[in-house]
Amino acid sequence: MKKALITGITGQDGSYLAELLLEKGYEVYGLIRRTSTPIMVNIEHLKDKITLVSGDLTDLSSLVAIIKKIQPDEVYNLGAQSFVATSWEQSILTGQVTALGVTNILEALRMEKPDAKFYQASSSEMFGKVVEMPQKETTPFYPRSPYGVAKVYGHWITVNYRESFDMFACSGILFNHESPRRGIEFVTRKITDGVARIKHGLQKELRLGNLDAQRDWGFAKDYVECMWLMLQQEKADDYVIATGEMHSVREFCEIAFGHVGLNYEDYVVVDPKFFRAAEVDVLLGDASKAINKLGWNPRKTSFEQLVTMMVDNDMDLIRKQLK
Numbered sequence: 500m501k502k503a504l505i506t507g508i509t510g511q512d513g514s515y516l517a518e519l520l521l522e523k524g525y526e527v528y529g530l531i532r533r534t535s536t537p538i539m540v541n542i543e544h545l546k547d548k549i550t551l552v553s554g555d556l557t558d559l560s561s562l563v564a565i566i567k568k569i570q571p572d573e574v575y576n577l578g579a580q581s582f583v584a585t586s587w588e589q590s591i592l593t594g595q596v597t598a599l600g601v602t603n604i605l606e607a608l609r610m611e612k613p614d615a616k617f618y619q620a621s622s623s624e625m626f627g628k629v630v631e632m633p634q635k636e637t638t639p640f641y642p643r644s645p646y647g648v649a650k651v652y653g654h655w656i657t658v659n660y661r662e663s664f665d666m667f668a669c670s671g672i673l674f675n676h677e678s679p680r681r682g683i684e685f686v687t688r689k690i691t692d693g694v695a696r697i698k699h700g701l702q703k704e705l706r707l708g709n710l711d712a713q714r715d716w717g718f719a720k721d722y723v724e725c726m727w728l729m730l731q732q733e734k735a736d737d738y739v740i741a742t743g744e745m746h747s748v749r750e751f752c753e754i755a756f757g758h759v760g761l762n763y764e765d766y767v768v769v770d771p772k773f774f775r776a777a778e779v780d781v782l783l784g785d786a787s788k789a790i791n792k793l794g795w796n797p798r799k800t801s802f803e804q805l806v807t808m809m810v811d812n813d814m815d816l817i818r819k820q821l822k
């Protein structure tokens with residue numbers, strides 16, 4: 500039985516990846532941080548099937564002890580301070596977790612399990628300002644936030660450990676991916692949650708920032724499959740994962756409100772409070788390499804299916820809360 504360790508298991512991607520690896524017969528371990536009140540909403544249903552281990556990406560000694568004990572075959576580093584807006588408010592912490600945290604886990608592996616396969620959760624935010632459209636593996640990085648800068652470091656340290664120590668280390672450059680498990684502050688979930696609240700009379704308006712930002716949005720459950728596929732290849736490499744389709748925040752609102760018979764223009768209020776210090780206006784990925792080499796299908800779930808799935812889920816959640 501193969502053993503996998505997932506950092507960031509309580510997050511959106513961690514929970515879907517844990518499900519996938521369990522289906523494939525892995526013994527799954529998840530790194531969790533000590534909190535006063537544990538937030539396990541995404542993994543509650545998996546708690547009897549996985550083993551949770553306590554540690555932190557900023558604490559090398561905890562990572563060394565965990566890797567030494569588990570001896571994982573595969574490590575998926577999904578843990579991060581992942582909210583771009585917060586990265587301006589907590590830029591040092593973002594660097595410590597999202598950038599140096601990657602070195603910590605690579606070092607722990609180098610010391611205790613150098614032949615483990617390693618996946619780093621890199622991001623389209625590394626491309627930031629448009630240099631080339633669409634963006635692929637060879638497109639130069641131009642990050643626009645402390646988060647993006649930290650991810651560039653995480654990406655290059657992964658490449659560097661592969662080249663310096665011959666470690667099987669891969670970097671997946673994933674474009675935005677969403678789901679009903681998405682954190683509430685990210686724009687897609689904020690919109691679908693807002694739609695459900697407005698429809699049920701719990702909220703009158705939805706305050707958003709830049710409605711013209713465009714993203715290449717996919718479904719998280721489809722994307723975690725690529726993480727696993729990357730570690731099953733003969734050679735470690737880096738891949739862009741994206742749908743190749745771009746939509747604006749405004750279009751997302753139009754479909755989400757329209758799905759419950761509402762017009763977004765009647766409820767959405769633009770609030771400069773949600774504008775970013777430096778915005779990433781557009782992101783569009785070219786996943787040809789992953790399609791050809793990993794045999795990945797980027798169009799399993801359409802944009803409209805994704806939006807309506809998220810709205811339906813939030814409508815159900817609110818209905819249950821009101822019962």
Ligand code: NDP
Nearest residue numbers: 507509510511512555556577578579581620622673675676
């Ligand atoms: P989430 O924000 O949902 O999850 C982040 C996870 O990181 C949580 O489990 C969180 O734990 C954990 N974490 C935060 N700080 C630490 C720390 N100091 N030590 C250990 N764990 C920590 O992110 P997603 O699931 O959406 O994304 C997964 C990864 O992929 C992240 O690295 C993200 O930056 C990256 N990414 C995401 C994309 C997306 O569109 N979703 C696109 C490209 C990259 P806790 O619950 O305790 O807060």
Ligand code: GDR
Nearest residue numbers: 581583622623624674675684685686687707708709712773
């Ligand atoms: P992003 O996701 O920054 O792309 O990072 P987010 O959903 O936060 O923003 C997407 C775009 O929407 C605009 N926007 C708003 N965003 C938020 N959060 N709230 C608002 O009210 C709002 N109004 C407009 C933003 O300005 C932005 O242009 C996500 C994260 O998952 C990262 O961890 C990941 O690396 C990247 O995707 C790829």
